[in-house]
Amino acid sequence: MWSWLFHRISGLGILLFLFIHIVDVSMLSFGPDVYNQSVTLFDYWIVRLLSLSLVVAVLYHAFNGVRIMAIDFWRKGSRYQRAMFGAVLVLTLVVFIPVAYIIMLPALHWLTQMPHSTAGH
Template identity: 45%
Template sequence: MSVKTAGGSPTAPTTSKRISGTLYRGREGMWSWVLHRITGVAIFFFLLVHILDTALVRVSPEAYNAVIGTYQTPIMGVGEVALVAAIVFHAFNGLRIILIDFWSKGSRYQKVMFYVVIGLWVVTMVGFVPRHLINVFSH
């Protein structure tokens, strides 16, 4: 089947699917990739801030104590939940990536492994969050 243009000459057949911009369409592999990058960057910035605030102890112990005092607020306790959530997802997803890379059938089970990662993450967070928040808000 060919399509005639305005000038009357035939053109190549048209298809119903058109790729525009990217091949990703929001599937599990893409979301896994995006979440892995976001959690990795968040963990990096946490470590950077942690190194800087720990270095304050050599510069000014009073400033160090003041910074550590601000970390003992309920807002920072909720921030710790976000940090643990990022670390746990990043760790489980990293194991999934290792399996995909080194297991010959890993890419066939990518979708299943993504949902296993999400399940493990949920179970871990359900075990962590209540206990942590009870400690944060009881002091």
């Protein structure tokens, strides 16, 4: 049941981001200044934190999607569904941690108040 609920919530969250993303990409039509302004928005550390929630939602939704297909198409899928849910959670976390570190790295110096040439906004 939790796997099902997380799948719905993450799916809805990703769809919401997709709408925002189509709009921010459409800023390309207004030229470099407008578009780069929208890129600046994604560079803020608080928006980087928000993108971490996107990454975790995408990873969970992707791995749990594989689990759903395994339950549907693999003969032993339903027998191992519980173990596979555990694997989905572990895999999500294992992939998320390094990606989160890489995304937050340019903003980490700002967060710790250290002067740095690549400090964010």
